[in-house]
Amino acid sequence: MLRPASIRVVPAVPTLRRAAAPTLEHMTTTLITGANRSLGLETARRLIDAGHTVYAGMRDPATGDDARELGAHVVRLDVGDEQSVASAIAELPALDVLVNNAGVLGTSYGVDDLDADAITAVLDTNVVGVVRVTQAALPLLRRSENPVIVNVASGVGWPRWLTDPSHDEFPVKAVPYAASKAALVALTVQYAKNLPQMRVNASDPGYTATDFNGHSGHQTITEGTDATVALAQLGADGPTGEFHNRDGRIDF
Numbered sequence: 287m288l289r290p291a292s293i294r295v296v297p298a299v300p301t302l303r304r305a306a307a308p309t310l311e312h313m314t315t316t317l318i319t320g321a322n323r324s325l326g327l328e329t330a331r332r333l334i335d336a337g338h339t340v341y342a343g344m345r346d347p348a349t350g351d352d353a354r355e356l357g358a359h360v361v362r363l364d365v366g367d368e369q370s371v372a373s374a375i376a377e378l379p380a381l382d383v384l385v386n387n388a389g390v391l392g393t394s395y396g397v398d399d400l401d402a403d404a405i406t407a408v409l410d411t412n413v414v415g416v417v418r419v420t421q422a423a424l425p426l427l428r429r430s431e432n433p434v435i436v437n438v439a440s441g442v443g444w445p446r447w448l449t450d451p452s453h454d455e456f457p458v459k460a461v462p463y464a465a466s467k468a469a470l471v472a473l474t475v476q477y478a479k480n481l482p483q484m485r486v487n488a489s490d491p492g493y494t495a496t497d498f499n500g501h502s503g504h505q506t507i508t509e510g511t512d513a514t515v516a517l518a519q520l521g522a523d524g525p526t527g528e529f530h531n532r533d534g535r536i537d538f
């Protein structure tokens with residue numbers, strides 16, 4: 287993808303956490319929301335390969351066979367339901383890495399089909415849902431030696447790319463989805479400021495073939511999880527409050 291000269295993309299994530307050779311004492315425990323399919327499932331696969339113990343959150347555990355086959359622990363988790371979130375977090379023995387991946391596009395693609403209910407539904411999953419899960423997870427994360435949060439945002443939430451015809455994001459006209467992902471990037475920066483002891487970053491998967499877009503994306507799911515997986519493996523000296531795609535940091 288072409289990048290305008292004014293947008294600096296710096297080399298990818300510098301440090302990795304110690305998950306490659308876990309010991310029983312230092313096993314990395316990871317929760318991924320929306321991990322039954324697509325990017326969430328691929329993130330689970332790759333982090334299990336990297337040595338993480340993965341809890342795969344999903345609305346319906348009956349859809350969890352692929353995650354179970356990978357060796358993930360399936361946990362019922364609807365990010366739109368406070369009680370479901372509380373029950374899911376209560377099932378975890380510990381938590382080092384939280385990947386807020388679950389997201390929806392919504393039912394509005396322009397302004398003629400847009401109303402308050404349409405944007406409220408998208409914000410409730412993509413923004414409020416992240417807050418529900420993160421707030422519930424904080425007590426466990428605070429007990430971790432190396433707590434990490436990755437919020438799966440999107441270049442569609444990045445105004446420079448929404449306004450640049452050379453970017454994949456430019457043709458997208460949906461108001462709720464773009465607004466939700468822009469909010470998620472700002473939310474990430476603010477969480478990072480509030481939690482200096484944690485690594486809190488946002489990822490942009492890039493345009494990736496999944497159910498989300500009828501498999502029209504030009505990236506594979508492995509390419510689409512590169513940034514999320516790298517950020518999930520940050521060491522304590524890694525960056526925080528940043529936004530990364532698979533090419534590295536997207537300069538604010």
Ligand SMILES: NC(=O)c1ccc[n+]([C@@H]2O[C@H](COP(=O)([O-])OP(=O)(O)OC[C@H]3O[C@@H](n4cnc5c(N)ncnc54)[C@H](OP(=O)(O)O)[C@@H]3O)[C@@H](O)[C@H]2O)c1
Nearest residue numbers: 320324325345364365366387388389440493494496497498
């Ligand atoms: N694909 C792309 O090109 C692309 C690009 C940029 C960013 N992203 C972001 O990447 C993330 C994953 O996208 P994807 O392509 O994998 O999408 P997807 O194929 O539509 O999968 C979405 C996942 O989110 C889950 N989910 C939706 N609402 C939920 C809720 N209330 N509680 C729990 N889980 C919920 C879905 O669960 P169900 O199976 O129950 O519906 C599913 O597991 C999203 O945040 C998306 O915005 C994707």
